[in-house]
Amino acid sequence: MDSYIQMLADSDQDNPGLPPGQLGKYQGPWFSTQLTLSLTVGLASFLVFCWLRRYERFKVLYKPRTLLKGFSPHEVHDHKSFFGWILPTLKTSEFVVLQLVGLDAAVLLSFLRTGFYFFLTCSILAFAVLVPINYRDHGTSEGVPPPTNGTSSFLPSAISSTAPLVISTFKPHLKHGSTVYLFSHLAFTYIFTILALVFLNRNWKRYIPLRQLFSLELAQSIPARTVMVTSLPPHLRSERSLAEYFENIRLGEVDSSSRDRDARDSGCLAVESVVVTRAIGSMRELLERRTSALATLEKAWTKYLGNPVPVEGKKAVSGYDREAEVETILRGAVDAPDAGREEEEQTGRDPSSNGRLIDVDDDEQEDPEEDLEAQLLSRVKSAISTPGRKRPTLRPHWFAKKVDALDYYAEQFRRADEAVRKRRKGKFRPTGVAFVTFQTIASAQVAAQVVHYPSATEFHTELAPEPRDIHWFNLNLSASSVFIRQVLVILTLLILLSVWSVPVAALATLLSWETIQDVAPRLADLLGRSPRLRGFVQTTLPSLAMVAFNNVLPMFLEALSIFQGLPARSWIELSQLKKYHISLLFTTLFVFITTSTYTLLRDISESPAKVLDKLATTLPDSRNFFVSYVMLAGLAIMPLQLLELATVIPRLFYQMFLTSTPRDHAELNAPTSLNLGVVYPQALLIWTIGLTYSIITPLILPFATLYFGLAYLTYKYRFLFVFYRPYESRGQAWPLAYNRVGLGLLIFQVFMLGFFTVRKAFLLVVLMVPLLASTVYTIWRLYRTYVPLSRFVNLSQACEVANGTGADDIVKLRKGHPVTRSQTHLNRGRYGHKGEGVYAVAKNPHTDYSQPPLSEMYPGVLNTGGPARYGHPALFGALPEPWLPALAEPKETGAEVPQAVKDALLVVDLRRGWRNLKRAAKQGINLGGDNEGESSEGGRRRPRATSWGSMPSEEDPSRAWRGSESSAAPSPRREDLLSDEEDDLDEEDEHGNIPARYSSFFPHRPGHNIHFPPTPGNASETEDEG
Template sequence: MKRHKPPALPDSMFGWIIPLIKINQQQLVDNVGLDAVVMLQFIVMAIKLFSCCSFFGVVALIPISVTRGNITEANVTSTLDRLAITVLEDASHSLIAYLIFMYLFCFLTFFFLHQNFRTFLFLRSEYLLRLSKTLPCRSVMVTGIPRRLRTDEALADYYQHLGIGQVESAHVVRHIRNLNSLLKKRASALANLEKAYALYWGNPCPIPDYDPDRILDDAQLYQRVEMQQRAIEQDGNAIREQNATFLSGLVDLPGRLSHASGRKTRRPQIRPGWYNFCGKKVDMIDYYTEKFDDLDRQVCEARQSGEFEMTNVGFVTFQHMSSALIASQIAINPDPFNCRTMGAYEPRDVLWYNVIIRGRERLVRETLVWAVTILLSFFWIFPISAFSTLTSVDTLQRVFPKLVDAADDSPILQSIIQGLIPTLAVNIFMAILPLIFDALGHIQGIRARSAIAEATFSKYFFFLLFNVVLVFTIASTITKTIEELINHPAEVANLLGTTLPAVAPFFINYTILQGMLLMPMGLLLFGALIVRGFTHVFLCKTPRDYAQNRTPWSFDYGTGYPAPLLIFIIVLEYSTISPIILLFGAIYFCITYIVYKYQFLYVYFRPYDANGAAWNMVFPRVIVGMIIFQLTMIGLFVLKKYIVLGVLCVPLIVITVLFKLVMDAAYKKNCEHLPMQLLRDKVSRLPTHHDAAKETSSSKSHDTASTPPSLAATPATDSDNDSSDDDDSSHDDDQAKKLVDSASSAQNRWQRAVHFASSKASLQPQTSDAASLRPGQPLERSQSRHKRVVLDEDDYEAIPDRRTDYRQPPMMLNPGILDTGFKKYGNPALVGVLPQLWLPVKCPASGEIRQPLDRSKRLSSSQLHNERGQSSGHLASDLARMLRRAESAARHRAASTLTGIGGEESGSGSHHSNRSVVPVDTHSNRHEPLAKEDDNKAP
C-alpha cells in the first residue's frame, strides 16, 4: 500500500499478536473502512460480555451444580454433565440462582448492546462527515422514473427545480444486454491472444533485448510509417531510403527473438472448431488477432452509438450532501411508485445488470427465490437430523455396534465419535449454503453487491439458527422421545426436561471446534492456497492470468458475520444451562478478533464500503437470540417443576421487547441517515475562501485565534492531493488520538465527530495523473505505450515478479472491464476502461530485485482512449502484421545469405559475409489473410 499502510508485524511465531492488537481504531477506519471496524466492535462487545458472564458462571453457577447436583443419575455420563443445570433435583431451590443470573446476563447484554450502538453511531457519523464531499454521499438512486424524465437532462432538471439543492449531474441507466455479451467475447479473445504470445515467446520471455513497451511502440508507429511511406513515395529516393531504414529497425526487433532465445520458435496453432478440437489448424496469433480486432471494433461502435433504451432507474448527484439527505427522506412525486428516491450505492458496489430489472420481473424473482429458500430450509432438515443422531449412544449402538464397543474401552475414541465427527459433519455441510445463497441473490435481482451480502447474511443466519440450534436439538432426542411417549405417556414432561439440555455438550464442542480449529485455520488460508496453487501451476499462462490469480479477495460479510453471531446466540442460550460454555465463548471471540483483524488489515481487499450497514441486521438478531434463551429457561423451569420461576421469566421477555422498541425509536433513524445538525455544524466550521485569504494576509489576528489551526489552514475539498494528505498525516493522527482520549459524554462525542471531520482532509486522496497523449500528437520513443492502470481509489501496489508486472488491474467486478475509473455513475460497459493487449514480461536477470513500476509508467483511467482510432484492436493487428513482415524479411535475408555462401564456396578469393543468420519459423500457416498480406509486402 502506498498510503494508509498498516504497520509491519514481527515475523516470529507469536510476536505479531500484541502489535496487531495495539493497532488503534482510527488506523482501522483509515485502512479497512467502517464495515470491518463495526464487525470488530461486535466481536469486542462479545468478548466483554462473555468475559464478565464467565466469571459469574465459573465462580457461582458451576459450584452450585457440583455441590448441589445429583451426579448418580443415569443421564450424567460426562464431566460436562456434572457442571450443567441438569444435575439439579426437580423443584430445587438452587434453581433460584439460575433465575437471578439469567436476569443478570440479560441486563449485561442490554448494557453492552446499548454501548456498542452508541459507539457505532459515533463512528458512522464521523466516517460520513469525512466523506461528505465524495460522490456516493452526494448522490441518490431513483427508481420508477416516468417516461418523460428518462433522459439525463430531464432528470437533472426535475430534481433541480424541487428546490432542495443544486444538481451536479444525473444519469439514467441504459439497457445494454448485447454490449455485455460483446465485452465478454472481447475479453475472451484478448485472453487467448495473450496466451498465444505467451506460448510463442514464453512468459517470462528469456530474450535479452526483449522489451514489451518497445514492441508496442513499434506496433503503434508501424501503421503511421506505412501510410507516410505511401504518401511520399514519389518525393525522392532519399526520403524513401530514410523511411525504409526506420522500418527495418522496427521489424528487426521481433525478428531477433528466435535468434536471441537460442531456440527455434514455432508459432502456436489452434483448431478453431468445437472447443478447439475440430477444424483445420490455423495460426493462433493471426486467428485471435482478427477475432479480437473484429470484436474490439464492434464494442467501440456499440459504445459510441448511443442507441440504448432508457430504463426507469437513475442516479442524481447533488453539489452538497445535505441535498442528497433531504431527497432520500422525503416524498418526491405524488404518483404511486414514481421517483422513489434512496441513498445511492458506491459505483463499484452497483450490480448494473440487476439495476435494469423492472418492478414486475423483480417481484416475480423475489417470490421464486423466497420459495426456494423456504423449501431448502425444510429439505435441509433431513441431513442435519441424520448428523444429530450421531450424538446419541443408542443410535450408534444400533447402527455401529462394534464401533461403540471399541469406544467403551477408549475415552478418546468415544469423544471423537460423539463430539468431533458430528460437529465437523455439520460445519462442512452448512458451508455449502453461502454459495447457494449468493447465487440466489443474483437471481433475485438485488441491485448491489453489499445488498447481496446482506441478503446472504439474513438467509444463512436463519439456516444456521433453524437447523443447527433448533432442528439439531430436537432431532437428537426425537427417537427417544417417541419411544417414551408410547411406553410411558405421563413421563413426557420429565423426559423433555432432562433431554433438551443434554445437547449442551454438542454445542460446547461446536464452540470449541470453531474457536480452536476452524477460526485459526483462517490464518492459513488453506482454501485459497489450494485453489490458487492449482490455478498457478496448471492454468495460468499469461501475465494477466498470474496477476488475476494473485488479486486479493474481498471479505464476504454475508458469510463472515453469521458464524460469530450464531456462536454468540448459542453461548447466550446455554449460559445458564451449561455455564462452562461462557468460558469457551470468550476464548472463541478472542481468537476471532485476532484472526479477523489480521485478515482485514493484511489479507483482504476492500473494493467498496457499506458504511457499517450490517450492524442494523446484527442488533435485531441478537434480540431474537435473547428471546430464545428466555423461552428455553421458561420451559426448563417448568419442566423442573418450579413453575414460579418460569412465571418470573415472563417479565424479562417483555423487558427485552421494550428494549428493542426503545432502541429503534431512539437510534434507527440515525442509523439510516446522517443527522442534518452534524452536517450543518461541519459546514459552519469550515472556513470560506475570504476567511482563508484574510488569515493568510494577517499573521496573527483574532480570527486566527478563534478558529482552530487545522481549519484555518485549508478547507477540506475534493481537490486535496496526495502530498497534502501526507504532510498533514502526523497532525491528523495526533488530533485523532486527542479525540479518542477526550471526555465520553454524548454532546462531546458528537462535537468531536464534527470537529474531526471538518479538520480532516478528504479520506480519498486524488491521484496525480500523468500527461496524456492527445489525439494527433506524435508518440515519443521515451513514452511507454503499455502503461500501468491502477485503481483510482486503491492504495495497493504490487511488486512485479518473474511472471507478471501487474500493469493492468484485474477484471473482478465487471466482466470485460478493468477495475478502475469508477468515479461516476454510469454502466461500466459504457464508460469503463477496456483491457489492453498485455505482452509477456521480460525474464529478470539472475539476482535482479523487481521494483514496482514508477509513476511515469502509470496512466489514469481518464487518459485511456477507447475510441476506435486508438483502440487496442488496431494495435494488435499492427503488431501481428509487423511480426509477420519481420519473419518474412528474416527468411529473405536467410535465403540471400545462403545464396551468398554458396557463391563464395564456388568462387576463389571471396570473403565470407559477416551477417548473422536469423532462424525463423517455417511452420507458419500461409493461408490466413494476415500472412498473405505480409508476405506480399516483404522487401
C-alpha cells in the first residue's frame, strides 16, 4: 500500500520506458474531469431534446418522418410526455421496425443490440473475476503494472485507495507477473473470443430470417423481380432481343406447340419487361439549364410579390391568380404579336429588345376557344396591383433596352423547357446496361446467379438495385473507366491517410506532457498548478480533437466512393463504410504508434524482434486516452445526436439566407436520410477499441456497453421519428460489419500475443496460436455459411411464394408484431408504382406543397418516387413546373373579410371554372359522367396532371405492371398476405400511356412475336443518338 501511495506522489518523474513524445502519462484527476464533461454534455442534450420534441413548431426538426405524406402513426408515436417516449421506443421490437421502416434499420439495430449484450456480459465477467485478480496482483483495476510515475487508476480516488486495502486483507503477497495473473488473462482472452463468436453467430441467425422474409413479403414488387445486366454484347442491346434470350432459356422439357401459355412459361425464365438504358448525351445539360431558368423565374416572382403574397394591409396585392400566371408562363403571352421568334431567326436579334417576350404555340393560336379565353383574361396580368412596387425590369445585354424581367425569365424558361421536351422525343443510343424484370422472383434469382455468356468480359448479371437507389451518372461507365477510377481512388486514399496522419500525430505529440514542457514551459507551469486543467488538456482535448477530425473524414470518403464509379447509392455507402473504417483504425487506434515512428524504425534497424515488443508496450500506454474516447463517444456524442445539430444548424443558415421560394421551403422541410457508411464504422471502432483493451483496462467495458445501449435507443428513435430512407440495400451492411468485427477480434488476439511475449510467458504464447487459428477458421466458416442467404433469396421459398403456397412464414413474421396496413405505407410505398412522391407536409405559410421537391436521384426532375420501370429520369422523370408564391391566409380576427379579397377570390374561382369547363369541352369529356375518361386526340399540347402520380405519357416511363392481362405473376394467398395492399402498390396496365420511344418491352403483349434465337448476325434494334 505504501508503494502504491508513493507511486501517486511521484508523478513528475520521467518515464524512461516510453518513446519520445509519447502520450503515456495522464496526470491529474483526468477520469473525473472527463466523466463530468461527458455527463454534462450528454444530460444537457438529452433534457433539451425531451423538452423540444413536445412542441409542435419543432416537429419538423425532431419528428419529420411523422409529417410525410401517407404517414400513419403507430402506438410508439403517441407518447408526448417528457420521458414518455423512452420505454415505448425500447419496447418496439425489431420486427415492428422492419415493417415500419425497413430492413436496413432493423439490421443496424440488431447489430447495436448485439454489441450491447456482448459488452454487458464481458463487463459482468471482468468485474466479477478479472478485476479482483488485477487488484490482487497489482493493487489496481488494470491488467498491466502501473507506471512508477503516473496516475493510472481509472477509479475515483476513494475507491482506488481503499480497494487495495480491502483485498490485501485476504491476499498473499505475490510478485508481479504471477501465474494466476497471466493465466487469467489467457483464460479471459479465450472467454471473450468465444463470447464474441457466439454473439456474432446469434446475430447471423436473426439476420437471415429478417433478410429472407422481408424479401419474400415484397416478392411481387418490381425491384425483387429485376436483374441488372451489364456489359451487354452489341447484338443484345435491344429490348426485344434481350427478352428473347431469357425466354429461350428452357429449364425443362416443354412442348413448344402447347397453347397453354402458363405451361410454356413454366419451363423458361418468363420475362415481364425489359429496359435497355440509353446514353442521354446532352440531356443532363439541358435539364440543368431548365432547372436554373426555373429557379431564377421563381425567385424573381417571389422577390416581386413576396412569399406568401400579402392580401391585407398596406402591402396587399390584388388581381393575382397563381394558376393563371403559371398557365401564361407555360403557354406564352397570347396577347403579344406572333413575329418575335421569326424575327429572331431572320435577324438574330433578341425579341425581348422590342418589348414583351412571347412564346406562341401555333396549335393553340388556331383554336378559337383559346383566343376567347385570351381576350377574356388578357387584362389580368396587367391588373396585378402591388402598392409601392413596380414590376421589375432588366437589361438582357449591355446597352440594350429595359424589358420586363418576369417576362424575360419566363421566355428563358420556355426555351429551356422546349429544348428538353424536344430532345426527349429524339433518338438515344443504347448502352450495355439493361434491367430485366421477370414474372416471378424465382426467375430473377436464377438469372442473377448463373453464368450467361462464354466471354468472361461480357453479359454479367446481378440483382438490380431499387430504382431510387441507382446512381445514374455512374451507370453507363465502361469497365476500363471503372478500373482506372478504382486505381485512382486507392492512390488518393493512401495519400489522404498519409496527409491526415500528420496533424493527428502532431496533435497527439503536442498534447503530451513532455512536449508541452519542451515547447511551452509557461503553459506547463500553468497546467502544473491546476491538476484538473492538466487532466483536461492531456486527456479530454485529445479525444475531442480526435472526434472532430474523424467527423470531417466522411465528406472526402463519400466523394471518393462516388468517383469510384459504383452504380448504386447503397453501394456507395457500403464502399464508404469500408474506407471510413480503415481510416478510423489508422487515425485512432494506431495514432500513438505513428507518434513514435522514429523510435520504431530505430528499433527495427537494431533488432527486428523488438517490433512486437514495442507494439505491446505502446498500446497499453495509450489506454487512458481510449477510455476517455469511448466515454466521450457514448455519454456525450450519442445523446448529442438527438438534437440533430448536423441538420438544425445548416437549416437555420439556409432558412435565413438562401431560402425564399415555395420550392426552397418545401425542400427544406424534407426529412434526412441516414448514411450507413458513417454509422457502422464508428460503432465498429468502439467495438474494436473496447475488445482490444478489455483485459488491459476492464473499465472500458462498461463505457462500451453504455455506448451501444445509448446508440440503440438513439438510432431507434431516429428511425421511427426522423429518418426516411428512400431505398434499401437489402441489409448488405451486416456482412461487411461482421468481417470488420472479426478483424477487431484478431487485433485483440495479436495484441494479447504481444503482451504475453513482453511478459516472457512463452507457454501462453504457444497457447495463443490455436486460438488465433481457430478464430480465423470460425470467422471464415460463418461467413461462407451465411453469406449466400444474405445476398439471395432461397429458391425453395421463392417458388412457394410464386405458387401461392409459401405465405405461412410471412404470416409468422407478422404474428406477435401487429402492424396495420396503413402504418407500413412509408415502407412498402417505396415499392409502389403510382409515382407519388413522399415529402413533408408540415404546415408552413411560405409553401403549400403543391409540387414534390426536386429529386436527389437526378437533378432537374421531381421526387415522384422514381421511375418504376427503371426508365432513365432524364428521359422519363416528371418535370417541375413554375411554383409561384401562394396568397397568404387572412388573419382570423373575427372581422369581415375585405371586399378586395372577396373580389380577388371571386375572380380566381371564375377563372378556374372557365378553364376547367374549356378543358373538359376540348378533351371531349362528358360532364354528365356517361363517357367518363374518354378524350379526343385534340387535347392540350402540355396537359397538366391533377396529381403528380399521374403525369402525361411524355414524362412517365412505361406503366405496365404485373396486374396486366399479359404479364400477371402468381402471388401468395391474399387472405394470408393481406394483399389488398397490392391495390396500393400496383396499377392496372394502361397500353395507351406507353411512350413511343425507349419504354419497357413486354414480350407477351399482343403483336410481339418471339423469334429465337437472337444471334450477332441479326440486326439489333439499336438507334443512333440523334
